[in-house]
Amino acid sequence: MYKELVVNVKDEETRVAVLEDGQLVEIYIERAQNQRLVGNIYKGQVENVLPGMQAAFVDIGLEKNAFLYVEDAVSTRGENQYALERPNITDVLKKGQEIIVQIVKEPIGSKGPRVTTNITLPGRYMVLMPTVDYIGISRRIECEEERERLREIAAALKPEGMGVIVRTVAEGMQEEEIGKDIQLLTKLWNKIQNKAASGPVPNLLHRDLELLQRMLRDVFSEDIDKLIIDSRDDYQKVLELLDIIDPKLKLKVVYENREDIFEDYGIEAELQKALKRQVWLKCGAYLVIDQAEALTAIDVNTGKFVGSTDLEDTVLKTNLNAAVEIARQLRLRNIGGIIIVDFIDMEEEEHRQQVIQVLEEEIKKDKTKVNILGITQLGLVEMTRKKVRPSLSEVVQKICPYCDGRGKVLSEESVGILVKSKIQQMAKLTAADTILVEANPLVAARIIGSGGSGLRELEYQIGKNLYIRGCANHHIEQVTVKPLHDKAEIESSTMPVKPGEILEVKVEEPHATNSSDGIARLDGYILDIEGAGTMVGKKVSVEVKKVYRTYAKAEIL
Secondary structure, eight states, rough: OOOEEEEEEEESSSEEEEETTTTEEEEEEEEBOOOTTTTTTTEEEEEETTTTTTEEEEEEEEOOOOEEEEHSSSOEEEEEEEOOOOOHHHHHOOTTEEEEEEEEOOTTOOOOOOESSSSOOOOOOOEEEESOOOOOOOOOOOOOOHHHHHHHHHHHHTTOOOOEOOOOGGGOOOOHHHHHHHHHHHHHHHHHHHHHHHSSSSEEEEOOOOHHHHHHHTTOOOOOOOOEEOOOOHHHHHHHHHHHHHHHGGGGGEOOSSHHHHTTTTTHHHHHTTTEEEEEOTOOOOOEEEEOOOOEEEEEETTTHHHHHSSHHHHHHHHHHHHHHHHHHHHHHTTEEEEEOOOOOOOOOHHHHHHHHHHHHHHHTTTEEEEEEEEOOTTTTEEEOOOOOOHHHHHHHHOOOTTSSSSOOOHHHHHHHHHHHHHHHHHHHOOOOOEEEEEOHHHHHHHGGGGGHHHHHHHHHTSEEEEEOOTSHHHHOOOOEEEEEEEEHHHHHHOOTTTOEEEEEEEEEEEOOEEEEEEEEEEEEEEETTTHHHHTEEEEEEEEEOOOOOOOEEEEE
């Protein structure tokens, strides 16, 4: 498999795309105004201890207090991992206590960051765990002989009382390189401790590396064939860092002076697709991905794919294609939490196992921990994927301010019915003879009705004059209903044009009942232009002749 890293550096953001055989599988985005917090180490103060939740809130100097579970407040490795009883949070922490914590989960939505007292300091080959005595080996190193060799090196080199995890990239490395990594991490921990001993509370003790530096440390290794970057300054910085990390990798780094490197490599188009709910497969089938706060549902549909043999074969091929794409979408969208996949029902157990096997094989490419829990009685595949940073949609999108995340808005019919109720209520409450309604043009047209019939009916019901003004900048659900008391206010608020006024307008359509006339609109207010029926799409200068409540007559100059 040919792997590439494509780096796009801009003033406000840095983006790193991971490509496998030319296909986008992962994206990392870091923006100047929204720096990543995971990995940062703080000296904080316990604000609240919550026995009912077995957790505590810790002030680390951010907008929201950090959340600390009891499991993260005690050692989770070594002797304590086999403890039969979980300690009580009140025995571990007290209000006002000062502690050193590290962010393990970004703040998401209304939740503050999640922290732990089990500090980890990642290096190139090793991860130092200064608070526990433990040796771990990356599960991606499969050779048992190599695992044992690395375990012996780690045991000989790790500082007394501290723990280490051997990273995948350490496979085949000699003791000297691993030893240098441990020495650097030990010095960093000593520096953090010294800063904590004398600094204020709360206080940032250590900030993790920026995105490009993290990519060089955590992702860029021998199995990456090429790193392409579009910034000459950052290209030079990468080479300088690789002189320290791994000089051999410098040969794989390429600078390309491109106007838009993501566009040229087809990455921009893939990112746009990754924000959509529907994902088409090459075979013609498609996925529907619905993300909620804690659960993601993925539905598999045959779509345009009709197969060639029989129904069971068509279903199997669809599900196999879907399994491959689902694994890619999880990585690309960085979906975390509980994941439920509704594959198309398969009658044969052998086929179900085939699909699960393909899914498991594809999931192995994912560095984030994923558990496939099997198929439920309803034929749903249950999975979990560790969530440590916001998903792609959370990074580049925000909740719609109009629908508040519902994904739907009221139809103009529904809003029109609600507005009529508001008008009737207002008519009962006000002594004014005139009521003004401002609404989206679609809603306004619905209320006015064909030829003004709806408007006349409403006026008859409420016994008052009614002016409906269409406002193009109004959201479909935005409506204003207010009484107008004096004549000057009525004239200034209800009529957007005056007789004799000269305007330049665009003819939008022919008149519905008189095709020789054309229709233009000013914020939803209709201009009936005499003789403009054949001028649709053109801009014309007109003079307003007569003004009515719902429309005005005009002539071309």
